[in-house]
Amino acid sequence: MIDLFHLAADLQDFFIQEQWKFCFIGGIALQRWGEPRLTRDLDIILLTGYGAEESFVDKLLAHYQGRRVDVKEFALTRRVLLLRSKSGIGIDIALAGLPFEETVIRRATRFEFIPEATLLTCSAEDLIIMKAFADRGRDWLDVETVIIRQQGNLDWRYVFEQLTPLCEIKESPEIITKLKNLRQDHYY
Numbered sequence: 001m002i003d004l005f006h007l008a009a010d011l012q013d014f015f016i017q018e019q020w021k022f023c024f025i026g027g028i029a030l031q032r033w034g035e036p037r038l039t040r041d042l043d044i045i046l047l048t049g050y051g052a053e054e055s056f057v058d059k060l061l062a063h064y065q066g067r068r069v070d071v072k073e074f075a076l077t078r079r080v081l082l083l084r085s086k087s088g089i090g091i092d093i094a095l096a097g098l099p100f101e102e103t104v105i106r107r108a109t110r111f112e113f114i115p116e117a118t119l120l121t122c123s124a125e126d127l128i129i130m131k132a133f134a135d136r137g138r139d140w141l142d143v144e145t146v147i148i149r150q151q152g153n154l155d156w157r158y159v160f161e162q163l164t165p166l167c168e169i170k171e172s173p174e175i176i177t178k179l180k181n182l183r184q185d186h187y188y
Contacts, residue, residue, distance in 0.1 A: 035145035
C-alpha cells in the first residue's frame with residue numbers, strides 16, 4: 001500500500017508541474033472517507049475538457065506505459081486512459097469535461113496518507129455520487145462504508161442535487177431510491 005501512495009505522490013507532482021486540474025477518486029479516496037480496503041490501482045479524474053484530450057494523453061503516454069495496444073484510441077473514444085507504472089500498478093485516468101467533474105475537482109482537498117504522500121482527493125459526497133452512479137455491487141458496499149464512517153458529516157442536499165440529474169441522463173432513477181434507502185438504514 002505504501003508503494004501505491006508513493007506512486008500517487010509522484011503522479012500528483014507530475015500533474016502539478018503540468019498545471020493540470022485533477023484529483024484522486026476510487027480506492028485512494030475510499031481510504032480517506034470510508035472503510036479502508038486493499039486497492040491495487042490508482043483512479044484519477046483529470047480535467048481535459050473536450051477537444052484537447054489528445055495533448056494530455058500524449059504527455060502521459062510519454063511517461064507511462066499503456067495497458068492496451070490501442071490505449072490512445074481507447075482513451076480518446078472512451079475517455080479513460082489505462083496506464084501502468086514501471087512497477088506494474090494500474091493507473092486509470094478519467095478524462096473529465098462535464099460540469100459535475102469540474103465541480104468534483106474544485107471541491108477536492110488534500111489529505112496526508114503517509115508523511116511522504118499528501119494527496120488531493122475528492123470529497124466524501126463526490127465519492128458517494130460517483131460510486132452510486134457506477135451502480136456496481138462493490139461500489140454500493142463502498143458507499144455504505146462512507147455513510148457509516150462519515151455519519152453526520154455529509155451534505156446530503158448536495159449529493160442528491162448532483163446525483164439526480166446524472167441518474168436522469170442514465171435513465172436509472174432506481175439509483176436515487178437505493179441511495180435514499182441506504183442512507184435511511186444508517187441514519188442515527
